[in-house]
Amino acid sequence: xxxxxxxxxxxxxxxxxxxxxxxxxxxxxxxxxxxxxxxxxxxxxxxxxxxxxxxxxxxxxxxxxxxxxxxxxxxxxxxxxxxxxxxxxxxxxxxxxxxxxxxxxxxxxxxxxxxxxxxxxxxxxxxxxxxxxxxxxxxxxxxxxxxxxxxxxxxxxxxxxxxxxxxxxxxxxxxxxxxxxxxxxxxxxxxxxxxxxxxxxxxxxxxxxxxxxxxxxxxxxxxxxxxxxxxxxxxxxxxxxxxxxxxxxxxxxxxxxxxxxxxxxxxxxxxxxxxxxxxxxxxxxxxxxxxxxxxxxxxxxxxxxxxxxxxxxxxxxxxxxxxxxxxxxxxxxxxxxxxxxxxxxxxxxx
Numbered sequence: 044x045x046x047x048x049x050x051x052x053x054x055x056x057x058x059x060x061x062x063x064x065x066x067x068x069x070x071x072x073x074x075x076x077x078x079x080x081x082x083x084x085x086x087x088x089x090x091x092x093x094x095x096x097x098x099x100x101x102x103x104x105x106x107x108x109x110x111x112x113x114x115x116x117x118x119x120x121x122x123x124x125x126x127x128x129x130x131x132x133x134x135x136x137x138x139x140x141x142x143x144x145x146x147x148x149x150x151x152x153x154x155x156x157x158x159x160x161x162x163x164x165x166x167x168x169x170x171x172x173x174x175x176x177x178x179x180x181x182x183x184x185x186x187x188x189x190x191x192x193x194x195x196x197x198x199x200x201x202x203x204x205x206x207x208x209x210x211x212x213x214x215x216x217x218x219x220x221x222x223x224x225x226x227x228x229x230x231x232x233x234x235x236x237x238x239x240x241x242x243x244x245x246x247x248x249x250x251x252x253x254x255x256x257x258x259x260x261x262x263x264x265x266x267x268x269x270x271x272x273x274x275x276x277x278x279x280x281x282x283x284x285x286x287x288x289x290x291x292x293x294x295x296x297x298x299x300x301x302x303x304x305x306x307x308x309x310x311x312x313x314x315x316x317x318x319x320x321x322x323x324x325x326x327x328x329x330x331x332x333x334x335x336x337x338x339x340x341x342x343x344x345x346x347x348x349x350x351x352x353x354x355x356x357x358x359x360x361x362x363x364x365x366x367x368x369x370x371x372x373x374x375x376x377x378x379x380x381x382x383x384x385x386x387x388x389x390x391x392x393x
Contacts, residue, residue, distance in 0.1 A: 052129050065104040066097055073111055077104035078126035079163055081119050083333035084362065084371050086345060092366035120334050131164055135171040142172075153178050157186040162363075162370040166388055170373075177388040181348075184367025196238060196306040200225050201248075201299050208249070208295040211271045218247075218300070222266055225302045238306030248299040249278045251290055257298050258282060315382045319352035326350035333360055335373050343372075348386070355380045 052075065061069035063076040065087075079085040080101045087099040105119045112122030142149045150173040156165035157180065165177045180186050204221050211218055222245065233241055243264050248257040260278045263270060275295055283289040328347045332340035341360040348365035356379035359372035363386065370386060372378050377389050 052126065052133060063104065064107040065099040065101060067100050067103065071107070073104065073107040073122075073126065075126060075130045075160070077107060078123040078130075079160075079369075080104045081108050081123040081334075082127060083331055083340060083343070084127075084163055085369055086329075086331060086362065086364060089328065089345070089347075089364035089369075092364075120340070121337050124334055124337060127164070127167075131167050131171060134164060134168050138168070138172055149174055155180070157183045159184040159368045162368050164371075166359075166371060166373050166376050166390075169388075169390065175390045179363075179368075179370050179386040179388065181384040181386075182365075182367055183370075184365075193308060193310050195308050196233075196236070198229060198233070198304050198306075200229055200302045200304075202302075203299050204297055205299075206297050207252075208271060208275050208297060211297065212275075215268065215271055218271070218297075219266065221300045222302070225300065229302065229304050233304060233306060236306070241304040241306045244303040244305070246301040247274055247278075247297050248301060249274070249295055249297055251282075252294040252296050258285065259301060262300075313383060316353045316384050318382075319354045319380075321352065323351070323355040323357055326352075326355065328364070331362070333362065333371070335360065341374060351380050351386070353380055353382050353384075 061071075063074040064070045064072070065077050065080050076085070080087065080099055081104050085099070087101050090099050091097065108119040108122040108126070111117075112119060112125070115122075117125065138149060142152075152174065154165055154169045154172070154174045154177045156162045156168075156177065162179050162183055165179065169175070169177050182189070202221050202225050204217060206217055226243070230241075233239075245262040245264050245266070246259040247262050249260050250257045258278060258281050260274050260281060262274055278295060279289040279291050323346075326346045327344055328350075329345040330342055331345060333343040334340045343360040343362050344357065346357065346361060346363045348363050348370070351363070356377065357372075359376040359378070360374045361372040361378065363370035363372065363378070370378075370388075372388055375391050377391055379387050379389075381387060
């Protein structure tokens, strides 16, 4: 609680040590993780697949949230819901900043949650943004690590080259020499990493003379004579689009040359999974009360993600447990597994 009595989350983090109160490692301030346990969205029995070293103390988390909610007359569960609502609002605001504020309508997209906690909040976050479909990867907790292993190896290099565009129009040798020198340097470094035949991209950082900021204008490769005039025209157009005006009569300067090399990494083919041979009930591992509103908890079914098969489907409220994450399926949401092992969550109409 802040000085005005409002509930605040962050920007500080409890981290792994001391961590949430329920970890029993010295944490005394309730966290979003504590709130998820008290709201029944995390299950202590199946936390970390039930095989981890941490045995969450839900009673300690409830006591911490009781203390948090007492000044406001809130029960531990109501305080937990308040924490989760604030957390969801913060995440929704961040998504709006990179979508709506950049001209993209999130309702036209599918939400893909990742990380251990992402699928806990995905459906409520989707509700806040008007998104009707959520796709949970098979291993959301390690999705970023998988992406790192499969990502192409890109390397960016910048070389200063302060020269007027008019000078390059008369003699582009400085540009040719700079491109050749940067490429030779980069190829040597890439070869040392075992990368052969990378792809290349280049840009010129350009500005009107007297400006203190630049625009990076694409330069086609391989470079050929006559491109400088094309790039100057592209700079005027980009300036018009970005800032609402252009000054074709003003002198244009090149400030730097940017080169990006991309070493392409072979990607494994994802296998299609066979259709289910058993009913979805075989994935059921329990039931527990889960709080979605302040009125009363819902009895939610607990499913083991590892036992879900292609074609399995079920209605919320439900919780899907796995070693690296937990998926919360609220009421009015429906879940099904596709042939790639993706867990699709869809908001039901009506």
